[in-house]
Amino acid sequence: MLKGAALGRSHRAKVGKTKLADVIARSRKLLGIPDSYMLGIVPASDTGAVEMALWSLLGERGVDVLVWESFGSGWASDCKNQLQLKDLRVVKADYGKLADLHQMDWARDVVFTWNGTTSGVCVPNGDWIAANRAGLAICDATSAVFAMDIPWEKLDVVTWSWQKVMGGEGAHGMIALSPSAVKRLETFIPDRPMPKIFQMTKSGKLIDGIFQGETINTPSMLCVEDALDSLKWAESIGGLRALIARSKANLKCLEDWVAQSSWAAFLADEKSSRSNTSICLKIKDPAFTSLSADEQSMHVKSIVSILEKERAAYDIGAYRDAPVGLRVWGGATVETSDIQALLPWLDWAYGQAMTAFGEATRL
Numbered sequence: 001m002l003k004g005a006a007l008g009r010s011h012r013a014k015v016g017k018t019k020l021a022d023v024i025a026r027s028r029k030l031l032g033i034p035d036s037y038m039l040g041i042v043p044a045s046d047t048g049a050v051e052m053a054l055w056s057l058l059g060e061r062g063v064d065v066l067v068w069e070s071f072g073s074g075w076a077s078d079c080k081n082q083l084q085l086k087d088l089r090v091v092k093a094d095y096g097k098l099a100d101l102h103q104m105d106w107a108r109d110v111v112f113t114w115n116g117t118t119s120g121v122c123v124p125n126g127d128w129i130a131a132n133r134a135g136l137a138i139c140d141a142t143s144a145v146f147a148m149d150i151p152w153e154k155l156d157v158v159t160w161s162w163q164k165v166m167g168g169e170g171a172h173g174m175i176a177l178s179p180s181a182v183k184r185l186e187t188f189i190p191d192r193p194m195p196k197i198f199q200m201t202k203s204g205k206l207i208d209g210i211f212q213g214e215t216i217n218t219p220s221m222l223c224v225e226d227a228l229d230s231l232k233w234a235e236s237i238g239g240l241r242a243l244i245a246r247s248k249a250n251l252k253c254l255e256d257w258v259a260q261s262s263w264a265a266f267l268a269d270e271k272s273s274r275s276n277t278s279i280c281l282k283i284k285d286p287a288f289t290s291l292s293a294d295e296q297s298m299h300v301k302s303i304v305s306i307l308e309k310e311r312a313a314y315d316i317g318a319y320r321d322a323p324v325g326l327r328v329w330g331g332a333t334v335e336t337s338d339i340q341a342l343l344p345w346l347d348w349a350y351g352q353a354m355t356a357f358g359e360a361t362r363l
């Protein structure tokens, strides 16, 4: 697969630049991004892409940030503590719930996460976003893009990384900008210093090169090759529809299992906002819920380590800031047969951990 890779070559050489431009072109085509949108490769993964948008665009008008898990919470905290935005509203919901989308005032800028990776709660669609908005809709969509339908025309900034749904090597971010976002970049000069890796304009004009493969700084050509490999794989299996169908089949497999489980339930309250990529489970068994918070956490750690020891699952514990539970990645690269194979292991590990805990407390 590395035959023909631009390894050891400059990303500014024709061979390197062509490959970077190819990532942009293939991503645009696969995702159906409108021609009027700019799409670029930027430093520092999805975080870099989101932060360059927040730093470059916010402050021209009031800002609403929607928060229902830790990544949204991080963006809200940056808006408050780093950017120190004067007119800021944070609309929050607990883990498992979705913030009240209908509170939005589209005269303001709105920052939100399409899929809350740490709670398994996603927005069901873009119907709640005004078509004729004066503010910008700024969306961190890293665990949604390539596995969920994204209504591009309803969004002004969309960001993601190569390693999430496409399973490529991590390092670089992608940023898509609507014509309104570009207009804001070219007309609004924020009153704050702008690090070089966040700069998308020069002398009031968008730096077009960023959106044609001339990256701001040096990318890894190994990661670029891997991104191309995953995009070509996606094309070969039938494109976006096939990717979404694979991920939805993974959720369905877990849904069928949860429906008959005596101990597991979804953290997401509503089916319509349940993620098909970051599938988060909580434990509903009264024998578990009656334990103290520390005991619950110990119990889940023991499930995680039993599964890891058996090499049945890795990193299956809930995110560190999320309620205790398990999280199964159901993105498009995951085979449904692997999820199916995991399910008996989950029941077994839960039983093992409960038994061990019961014995320890009897001693």
Ligand SMILES: Cc1ncc(COP(=O)(O)O)c(C=O)c1O
Residues within 6 Å of the ligand: 044, 045, 046, 047, 048, 071, 113, 115, 116, 117, 118, 140, 142, 143, 161
């Ligand atoms: C919703 C969301 N936003 C941001 C990030 C951070 O992404 P990265 O590590 O690509 O910067 C993640 C990572 O899991 C995420 O799930």
